[in-house]
Amino acid sequence: MFDCLVVVRFVHFVAVFILFGTALFWLYAVPSPERGAAALPISFAATRPLLRAAALVAAASGLLWLAAMLANMTSEGAGIDVSGLAEAENWRIFFLETGFGPPWALRIVLFGAALAAAWGGKTPRLRALAAAGAALLVSQAFLGHAAQGKLGPRGLAMLGAYAAHLCAAAAWAGGLPPLLLALTELWRSPRRGRGGEALAILQRFSVMAGVAAPLAAGAGAVNAWFRLGDALASPAASGYGRVLLVKIVLVAAMLTLAAFNRFACMPRLRETGYARALRVSVAAELAIGALVLAAAAVLGVTPPPN
Template identity: 45%
Template sequence: MDHADGNELFSVFQVLVVARWIHFSSVFVLFGSAFFWFYMDDRRRFAGAGGLPRALHATTVLLRVAAPVAAISGTVWLAGLLANMTNGFGSVIDPEMLRTFFWQTQFGPVAILRLLLLAVAVLVVLLPSQNRAFYSVILHIGALLLINQAWLGHAAEGGAGAYGALMLVVYSIHVLAAGAWVGGLPPLLFALVEQRHFNPSEARDWTLDILSRYSVMAMVAVTLIVASGIANAGFRVGFSFGRLLDSDYGFVLATKAGVVFTMLALAFFNRFIAMPRLRAASTAGMAQIARLRASVAFELVLGLAVLGVAAVLGVTPPPQ
């Protein structure tokens, strides 16, 4: 391989990582941010009356941005996959190569379905409504996009049969749980920001209610993330975890685990230390709410960092 070919392959790698990072983030938003409003368990919030109209509107705007971003980055990701398979971007504009990719490879049908789902998502977010039905459609499209990812990554390498199916199921559980956790952080932050317009007593009660509902979901999600994450790592190395040592894949995986652990520590602090302090506070609890907002914002930043590391992990070959 000459120097030019090496540079092109490196650029393909860069495009894949950035496109995956942006795509994962936007799809997580589609699923997790829509899901947030369902476990809040208050139908008035969808109507915006007597609830959190500003937070709901901000979430709707975010969804309307996330859908086209997901469509564009998803298309670039698929183009990067094709370029990676053919050692260059020239194949992306080759009609014969495109026909082969979409109709004669195992990725083709999955890619076509993904593009259709992304197109539907873009069309749906153009609708003026922000009611329960609107959010339900976005939620289901986001879930299907997350599950569809399993056939475009390492999880698809298990082959046919029960073992391969189990790998796909475990991966799907992992990304759905992660999408619910990380994707739910933006509307949670929007809701906490809206508390500034409430009187102190009402703000404290609303904040405790919202955080309690989110934390219950997050505890279930984190349990699934950890269990499925261990299983996913095991699948990649045939459950010989020693292979992860001194490998690029093991290093990236350890980095991802470290950031996730930091998120867990922060979530633990919010749930078991910050929330009890707010519950015990008097009407002066607005300072506690402000600290919780900052903590959730930092957790969101960490979540985006995890997705960035996951984007690198997905294009890093596991140790053989």
């Protein structure tokens, strides 16, 4: 059950990150979505099925996560018994008498809103998807370790740090897929020259990432302090700390690639070698981002020492 829950959480994280970060990308990286669709038709067309798939996967994986939580709560002993899912009383108790119920009820509504925004017209409604994605990320803070601090000052700080960490990370990592699509399309199209439009998009993405990446790292550090407490001096002593160290190394690698993109590749974008290096670096950043989400999925089901 542990392995299945990790996989479900990982898939859900990826889908929601894409919903928020990819939709948001088209709201800041180009002057307007309409002009973006005209200037980057291939990239914009590829975004449509990506967002629709993300909405479907986010809803399906989210409901599986909900079912897994309820099965775990209603099982007796070490094993997991899913027969409790067929009992209406268990669902009533979960939604009305537990702290997890109201956030999950809200998330179900948000799944419906995301599906409607993604599938309700010829093109996904980007602002609605970005809003639904942001709300899903914030509501996620009420489902895990961050919700254990209750509603005092410490609890509110834990929830705020976790929500800020998720939203900033999703804006950064979730914007990488459309960025890579846009760079590839612009560089392969002879009628657009060899870097002007790509540089403009990169500059807008860089401004966003320049805020989001440090915020994600800083809020993540606050989360680590809350989770580890006195064990912060020797994080490798616990399973939670060891997974956290792996996540920190991966995030450091992403930050290194982001710095390489910004300070080495962007100033020399018109040079063929650096343009190719930039696309490879963004692809590597995206791949490492997926590994970061895998580590986060493991952390969510690993008891912290504090």
